[in-house]
Amino acid sequence: MTKSILFLAHTDDSAAALPKAAFEALGTAVDLAEHSGAALTVGLIGSSVQVAADSIATAPSEKILAVTGPDFAHPRFASDAQAAETLCRAASAELILAPATSRFLRALPVLAHRLQGKVDTHVTDLRFVDGTLTASRWFYRQRLEGAFYRSERPWIVVLDSGCHEAWHGSSAKANVEIVPVTLAPEAKRTTIVGIRAPKSDTQTIRPDAALLFVAGAGWTKKQPDGKSHPEEAEKIILGFLENSGASLGGSKSLVDQSGENQAVLGFMTHLNQVGQTGATPRHPKGLSTCCHGEEPHVVGWRFISERRAINLDANCGWARGKADVLYVANAFEVMAKVNELLAAAKKEKSAVAL
Numbered sequence: 598m599t600k601s602i603l604f605l606a607h608t609d610d611s612a613a614a615l616p617k618a619a620f621e622a623l624g625t626a627v628d629l630a631e632h633s634g635a636a637l638t639v640g641l642i643g644s645s646v647q648v649a650a651d652s653i654a655t656a657p658s659e660k661i662l663a664v665t666g667p668d669f670a671h672p673r674f675a676s677d678a679q680a681a682e683t684l685c686r687a688a689s690a691e692l693i694l695a696p697a698t699s700r701f702l703r704a705l706p707v708l709a710h711r712l713q714g715k716v717d718t719h720v721t722d723l724r725f726v727d728g729t730l731t732a733s734r735w736f737y738r739q740r741l742e743g744a745f746y747r748s749e750r751p752w753i754v755v756l757d758s759g760c761h762e763a764w765h766g767s768s769a770k771a772n773v774e775i776v777p778v779t780l781a782p783e784a785k786r787t788t789i790v791g792i793r794a795p796k797s798d799t800q801t802i803r804p805d806a807a808l809l810f811v812a813g814a815g816w817t818k819k820q821p822d823g824k825s826h827p828e829e830a831e832k833i834i835l836g837f838l839e840n841s842g843a844s845l846g847g848s849k850s851l852v853d854q855s856g857e858n859q860a861v862l863g864f865m866t867h868l869n870q871v872g873q874t875g876a877t878p879r880h881p882k883g884l885s886t887c888c889h890g891e892e893p894h895v896v897g898w899r900f901i902s903e904r905r906a907i908n909l910d911a912n913c914g915w916a917r918g919k920a921d922v923l924y925v926a927n928a929f930e931v932m933a934k935v936n937e938l939l940a941a942a943k944k945e946k947s948a949v950a951l
Contacts, residue, residue, distance in 0.1 A: 599635045599730055602626055603690035604658070605681060607700055608643030612670050615641075615649045617805065618696035618758035625723055625761045626694045627656060632725055635692070638662060640684035642677065644670035647773060654771035656764060662687055663773050668780055675784035677704035682711050683778050691750040692730070694723070697757045705755055714751040721760040740873065740896065759879030759900055801838060801845035801864055809880040809901060810837060811846040811871055813888025815908075817854060817861065820929065831862055833932045840939035844880060846871035846897075848888045871897040886928040890914030907931050 604626040606619040623639075630637040639656070641649055641663040650661050664680040681704060685693055693708070695701050702718060709716035722733035726744075732754060733744045816830040838845055847862075847869040854861045871878060872894040883898055885906040891914050898904060898919075905922045906915035915923045924931060 599629070599633050599692045601636045601638070601688070601690040602630050602692045602694065603638050603640055603685060603688040605640045605642070605684065605693060605695040605701070605705075606649070607641070607669075607677070607698070608646060608649050612644050613648040615652060616696065616698055617763070618698055618756075620653075620763035620765075621758055621761045622694055622696040622756045623653060623656060624764040625756055627764055628761075629692070629694075629723065629725070629730070630657065633730075638688040638690060640664075640681075640688060641773075642669050642680045642684070647771070650771035650773045651768050653764070653766065654769040655766040661771055661773050662776050664776055664778050666778075668785060669778075671789040672700040672703070673785075673787050673789075674704050674707075675787065676780055677701075678707045678711075679780060679784060680778055681705060681708055683776055685712060685751065687776050691752065693751055693753045695753070695755050697755045701755060705753055708753050712751050712753075714753060715747050715749045716753040716755070717747075718755040720754050720756050723754055723756065735877075802868060803842070803844035804878070806842055806844040807881055808841060808843040809846050809871070809878050809883040810834070810841070810843040811848065811883065811885045811888060812851060812862065812865065813848040813886060814850040814854065815887025815928065817851070818887075821927075826929070827862060829929065831864065833929065833936060834862065835864065836936045837932055837939070840936060840943060843884075844878065845869055846876070846878065846883075848872065848894050849874060851888075873897065885915060885920070886932065888915075890917075890919050895919050 604623055606615050608614065609616040626637060637658045639658045639661045643665060644667055646663045646665055662684050664683060668676050669680055677700060685708060695705055697719060706716050717732055720732045720734045724731060729746050731744050731746045733742060736743050812834055817825055817827050819825050847865050849870055849872055852865055852867050852870045870876060873896045875897055877897045877900060879900040882903045883901040888894060890906060895914065904920045906920040907924045907926055907928045908915060909925065909927060911925045
């Protein structure tokens with residue numbers, strides 16, 4: 598039975614609060630600690646962690662450790678790895694849990710070597726089965742789910758987001774114990790000189806959006822008039838993304854068209870691809886358009902609870918139990934009308950605000 602658990606987290610881009618995924622990982626840590634009676638310790642990394650610590654002060658942890666300072670404000674492999682190692686040694690924990698952020702996915706695997714333990718990333722579930730701590734994750738391009746356990750300790754587990762209910766609790770003044778870390782000059786060779794990000798209106802991948810909008814190859818195929826209308830398709834899709842705040846996904850057949858000399862959507866890339874060889878989003882709702890719903894694509898929808906689709910084929914894959922609602926209609930006409938309604942609602946809301 599696990600006797601001690603360390604929950605690791607870092608501050609987000611605001612350099613104060615914790616990322617959303619951290620609260621989900623904390624929920625897992627709290628559940629395991631309550632089930633096993635293990636002592637729970639919190640370890641935080643950031644330039645300043647007091648605000649973050651206050652937000653989880655009422656969690657049932659014995660103490661909150663932190664590595665702070667300007668050197669830990671931004672992601673950097675050398676400094677993050679050393680900070681995490683220092684916290685792990687200070688806590689002497691058998692089980693180390695952390696959210697699967699890009700920052701931790703780069704830095705934490707090295708801990709297994711430094712602490713002579715084991716590490717597993719992209720874990721989707723962690724629970725006690727017949728008294729044995731068992732982890733679950735997807736294998737073979739997310740087509741098979743496997744459960745396993747490890748006897749080696751410490752065991753570092755990096756948990757994917759969207760797989761556990763986030764911990765919720767009231768804020769309070771937290772007592773934070775600062776653990777000093779001195780970085781060698783070679784650990785500070787990488788410096789952050791600035792952040793370049795696309796404008797919010799050009800960003801199409803939005804992990805925190807409530808809705809995933811997926812475009813299929815049908816948007817660039819010939820329409821009832823015998824012609825394709827990629828320009829109109831782009832206008833409709835971008836208009837919907839702007840009005841709804843949805844995240845954009847694409848089928849493999851659509852994103853592959855750029856290499857086949859076919860009409861393409863200029864804003865669609867392989868980063869938007871959803872499916873067996875693409876991404877597996879975790880949005881609460883999903884809307885598929887002009888996509889037949891074949892199994893290699895639908896496998897990427899496994900974590901989306903409410904599914905709807907628009908397709909002219911009443912016998913497509915979505916109609917065979919893969920969608921909650923299928924609209925047999927022309928996506929151009931339906932989405933144009935939806936955009937009209939969303940724009941009117943947005944305009945009315947702005948008028949009320951004034």
